[in-house]
Every structure is written in C-alpha cells, then in structure tokens.
Amino acid sequence: MLRIVIFLILLLMASAYALWKGGGPERMMATILLGMLVVDQLVHLLIPAQFASVDTAHLALDLIAALLTFMLAMTAHRFWPMVAAVLQTLPLLAHFSRLADVGMHPIAYLTMQVAASWLLPPLLAAATWRHQTRLRRSGSDQSWQPSSLQSHLPRVFR
Known part of the structure; x- marks a missing residue:
C-alpha cells in the first residue's frame, strides 16, 4: 500500500510541475x-483486478495509453516522448x-x-526541467514538429 501512495505522490507532483511549467508535449x-x-x-471500482487471467480492462487502458503516447512521440519536437512511448508499450x-x-504467476503478471x-x-x-532550461537559454522551445496538426490542438497544449 505504501508503494502505491509513493507512486501517486510522484505522479501527481510530476504532473503538476509539467502542467505548470511544461511545454505542450509535457502538458x-x-x-x-x-x-x-x-x-x-x-x-477498479467497477471491475475487480484479476491477475490469474488476462486483465482485459487494463489491456484496453494500456493500449489506449500506448497509442496516445505514440501519437505524442510522433508529433512532439522532443526525444523523451519516444522513451515514454516505449515505457507505455511494456x-x-x-x-x-x-x-x-497461462501458467505465469499472477505476481509476475502484475509486476510486468x-x-x-x-x-x-x-x-x-x-x-x-529540460524545457525550462531551453527556455532560459534561448527564450523559446519549439513544442511540435512543423508537420504536426499544431493548430488543431487546444491552446493549453501549444
């Protein structure tokens, strides 16, 4: 339980920092x-987690997250989203x-x-932090690839 709390704190802090100081890709x-x-x-409220068989609800969630992160990696003018896309694919x-x-131990499945x-x-x-460093150094930091559909993004992500 403590590991979940620690992870949530890290996630919320990193996300808040990115929403406050990040560029479009970070936000x-x-x-x-x-x-x-x-x-x-x-x-988790609607469907109990299951690790004895394929967890289809989390499979769907992980698939959507991987696709969204892959789309971010293909349109962002940054390298790190490619790493994030790989991490979301794992x-x-x-x-x-x-x-x-099917004989895989449920703990191994959960850990993976x-x-x-x-x-x-x-x-x-x-x-x-790197985005902020580039802004301080050069005054600007291009967020998106020139060919991406930047004009269709909400202002908060530009």
Whole structure:
C-alpha cells in the first residue's frame, strides 16, 4: 500500500510541475497520465483486478495509453516522448505474455504491468526541467514538429 501512495505522490507532483511549467508535449503527457489514473480508479471500482487471467480492462487502458503516447512521440519536437512511448508499450507485453503463458504467476503478471510506470513521473519531471532550461537559454522551445496538426490542438497544449 505504501508503494502505491509513493507512486501517486510522484505522479501527481510530476504532473503538476509539467502542467505548470511544461511545454505542450509535457502538458499533454501529464494529461495522459492523469487520465490513465482516473480511468484506472474507475476500472477498479467497477471491475475487480484479476491477475490469474488476462486483465482485459487494463489491456484496453494500456493500449489506449500506448497509442496516445505514440501519437505524442510522433508529433512532439522532443526525444523523451519516444522513451515514454516505449515505457507505455511494456505493459502490453505483459498482457501478451499472459496470453502466451497461462501458467505465469499472477505476481509476475502484475509486476510486468506496473513496473515500467514507475519511470514515467521522473521522465516527465526531467523533461519539464529540460524545457525550462531551453527556455532560459534561448527564450523559446519549439513544442511540435512543423508537420504536426499544431493548430488543431487546444491552446493549453501549444
């Protein structure tokens, strides 16, 4: 239980920092992470977590998070979203491993699902700090690739 509280504190602090001081990609990632947190809590209220078989609710949540983060990585003018996309893809490997090996121990399945998520808050905090460093050094920091649909994003993500 303590590890969950520690993770939530790290996630909320990194997300708040990104929403306050980050550029568009940092704010977008914070929104993705906070959205995952809210949906995950709703899933736990409605559907009990199951690790003895494939957890389809978390498979769907992890798939959506991986797709959103991959889209962020393809449009952001930053390197770190590619790392975040890989970290968001790792839980999918847990689900597919569970499908392939039904004899997998439930603790191994749980660990594979959540371990990579511990790296996302420090990555987001470091990305936000780097954004602030670039702003101080040059006065600007391009957030999005020139070919991305930047004009269609809400102002908060530009």
